[in-house]
Amino acid sequence: MEAIVELKNVTKVIKNRKIIDDISFRVNRGEVFGFLGPNGAGKTTTIRMIVGLMRITSGDILIGGTSIKTDFEKAVSHIGAIVENPEMYKFMSGYDNLVHYARMSKGITIEKINETVELVGLTDRIHDKVKTYSLGMRQRLGLAQCLLHDPKVLILDEPTNGLDPAGIREIRDYLRQLAREKNMAVIVSSHLLSEMEMMCDRIGIIQNGKLIDVQSVHDFVQGTETVFEFEVQPADEAILLINTSYPEAASKRSRNGISASLEKEDIPTVVQMMVEAGIQVYGIKEVPKTLEDRFLEVTSEKGETAHV
Amino acid sequence: MFNLIRNELMKIFKRPGTYVMIGILVLITSIAAGFIKYQQLDNISGNAKWEQRLKEETASAKQQMAMSKSKPEKDYLKRQIAINEYRLEHRIAPEEKYSTWEFVSDASQIISLAGLFVIIISAGIVASEFNWGTIKLLLIRPIKRSKILLAKYSSILLFGLFLLSILFIYSTALGAVLFGVPDKTAPYLNYYDGKVTEQNMVIHLIKYYGMNSIGMLMLSTMAFMISSVFRNSSLAIGLSVFLMFTGGQITNLIAMKFSWAKYILFANTDLMQYFEGSPLINGMSLSFSVIVLTIYFLVFQFLAFYIFNKRDVAA
Numbered sequence: 001m002e003a004i005v006e007l008k009n010v011t012k013v014i015k016n017r018k019i020i021d022d023i024s025f026r027v028n029r030g031e032v033f034g035f036l037g038p039n040g041a042g043k044t045t046t047i048r049m050i051v052g053l054m055r056i057t058s059g060d061i062l063i064g065g066t067s068i069k070t071d072f073e074k075a076v077s078h079i080g081a082i083v084e085n086p087e088m089y090k091f092m093s094g095y096d097n098l099v100h101y102a103r104m105s106k107g108i109t110i111e112k113i114n115e116t117v118e119l120v121g122l123t124d125r126i127h128d129k130v131k132t133y134s135l136g137m138r139q140r141l142g143l144a145q146c147l148l149h150d151p152k153v154l155i156l157d158e159p160t161n162g163l164d165p166a167g168i169r170e171i172r173d174y175l176r177q178l179a180r181e182k183n184m185a186v187i188v189s190s191h192l193l194s195e196m197e198m199m200c201d202r203i204g205i206i207q208n209g210k211l212i213d214v215q216s217v218h219d220f221v222q223g224t225e226t227v228f229e230f231e232v233q234p235a236d237e238a239i240l241l242i243n244t245s246y247p248e249a250a251s252k253r254s255r256n257g258i259s260a261s262l263e264k265e266d267i268p269t270v271v272q273m274m275v276e277a278g279i280q281v282y283g284i285k286e287v288p289k290t291l292e293d294r295f296l297e298v299t300s301e302k303g304e305t306a307h308v
Numbered sequence: 309m310f311n312l313i314r315n316e317l318m319k320i321f322k323r324p325g326t327y328v329m330i331g332i333l334v335l336i337t338s339i340a341a342g343f344i345k346y347q348q349l350d351n352i353s354g355n356a357k358w359e360q361r362l363k364e365e366t367a368s369a370k371q372q373m374a375m376s377k378s379k380p381e382k383d384y385l386k387r388q389i390a391i392n393e394y395r396l397e398h399r400i401a402p403e404e405k406y407s408t409w410e411f412v413s414d415a416s417q418i419i420s421l422a423g424l425f426v427i428i429i430s431a432g433i434v435a436s437e438f439n440w441g442t443i444k445l446l447l448i449r450p451i452k453r454s455k456i457l458l459a460k461y462s463s464i465l466l467f468g469l470f471l472l473s474i475l476f477i478y479s480t481a482l483g484a485v486l487f488g489v490p491d492k493t494a495p496y497l498n499y500y501d502g503k504v505t506e507q508n509m510v511i512h513l514i515k516y517y518g519m520n521s522i523g524m525l526m527l528s529t530m531a532f533m534i535s536s537v538f539r540n541s542s543l544a545i546g547l548s549v550f551l552m553f554t555g556g557q558i559t560n561l562i563a564m565k566f567s568w569a570k571y572i573l574f575a576n577t578d579l580m581q582y583f584e585g586s587p588l589i590n591g592m593s594l595s596f597s598v599i600v601l602t603i604y605f606l607v608f609q610f611l612a613f614y615i616f617n618k619r620d621v622a623a
């Protein structure tokens with residue numbers, strides 16, 4: 001796979017404080033890369049450095065092989081972006097806004113503008129002033145603005161912020177489609193984990209300015225071990241039983257009974273043991289780990305090790 | 309670059325405020341014209357005895373000058389006496405009828421209002437982008453920041469030129485309608501350094517406009533600089549307008565005590581002082597003022613461009 005965006009040991013220092021600490025990763029063509037982290041972790045700062053709104057203290061960022069530091073104009077011509085909310089000139093029509101941005105890139109025709117308007121579904125309202133637009137329409141206009149020049153990289157900071165569920169779904173499908181059909185690299189940032197799980201191919205987790213993990217969503221959610229939940233009676237005896245036979249299982253009370261981390265192969269044995277011990281088993285189910293669990297797990301783990 | 313300037317002008321002219329400014333400019337000019345016309349109707353005194361009148365005027369001015377102690381007043385009277393004597397000597401009557409050129413000359417006071425509007429626009433041209441949040445989308449285009457800033461500055465100049473043309477053309481046209489165009493334009497009598505010379509009226513007016521625009525240019529450049537450095541349009545407007553109204557007086561006050569006042573921007577913005585009247589401080593010359601103005605201009609531009617280029621956009 002071809003890397004289109006490459007961050008090399010990027011560090012940002014503001015007033016002697018390291019906001020971003022030695023981040024390196026690559027984003028390939030045709031993939032949706034999620035940038036995940038709690039508020040204030042440095043997602044937006046990193047994105048601002050990629051698009052050249054902020055300077056890089058040390059390290060470098062390459063877009064399509066061109067450094068944003070040395071040849072800003074060429075590097076940034078590959079990028080279409082919305083940084084935070086898509087702020088537009090409210091006193092002008094949506095169309096005028098697009099014309100304004102079209103004049104700033106080379107070779108964008110009127111047809112291209114109309115085509116993009118059609119694509120984001122704003123044809124009916126494009127000649128109205130932006131101040132009359134709803135938030136969803138502004139998001140679409142923002143999207144039109146970054147697609148005008150057919151960029152190779154699309155960067156969206158919190159793209160689903162303030163959208164209703166239908167709008168979120170629409171944006172999600174649309175981004176996946178762009179990545180697939182136009183072979184674009186899409187970088188999205190969010191703190192909404194469920195969103196990222198559905199939208200992204202790979203995820204980079206950032207915390208306190210450090211990139212602590214980059215994994216594919218699939219691997220990330222799966223992890224290594226699985227948790228099972230047993231609906232049993234009496235619970236205390238069952239916990240004792242599991243913990244003596246499988247000390248690593250760390251069985252404990254959960255909402256509907258007890259939980260234990262076990263291999264799938266061990267389940268029949270455990271059930272047999274319980275039955276023999278006179279414990280009544282009402283149900284067993286695998287608890288799927290969500291990105292959220294993993295995220296909290298990873299961030300707290302790394303957070304702890306960082307303190308030691 | 310052409311496209312960038314088109315963008316900036318679009319952003320200026322798509323806002324209703326701009327048309328309010330143009331409206332006020334036209335309105336004030338019209339009111340001034342109406343006022344003068346009304347006064348004129350009251351005051352149709354014969355011009356036949358102008359020689360006698362001028363003589364009387366000169367005599368009283370001389371008397372006044374003997375009593376006067378302040379330098380500006382003396383200068384003013386001296387000028388009046390010199391011009392009156394020149395008229396008597398060369399038999400040039402004061403304009404018989406108030407004509408469009410007199411009106412344009414009187415209306416040129418309104419330039420400072422146009423200047424005020426240009427300051428308001430230039431104070432907002434960078435700061436507003438930060439306020440609106442549009443700066444983020446503006447700076448991620450494949451165009452260097454300095455080019456964007458240059459386009460913004462050029463647009464301010466064009467806008468200033470536009471307002472001045474409106475003022476000039478409108479006052480000429482209105483003057484022509486209300487007061488008429490004279491067949492033979494009386495020359496403008498210029499007084500400088502104790503001597504009186506004749507000048508073509510239209511050339512004088514254009515020069516007068518040009519010279520007056522220098523103060524406007526410097527102040528809007530300053531507003532532009534403040535706007536780009538502090539990203540705050542209120543500060544830029546407030547400070548520039550405050551200096552526009554008080555800068556001259558403060559400089560005059562300082563000039564009475566200290567000779568370094570000649571390095572203050574406002575001591576130099578009025579280049580007319582080298583063509584008419586007398587310089588604020590002895591020892592100042594046209595080339596001195598031009599150099600001082602150039603230095604101020606370059607410093608303002610350097611600050612604006614340097615900081616705008618370097619800035620991390622976090623708004």
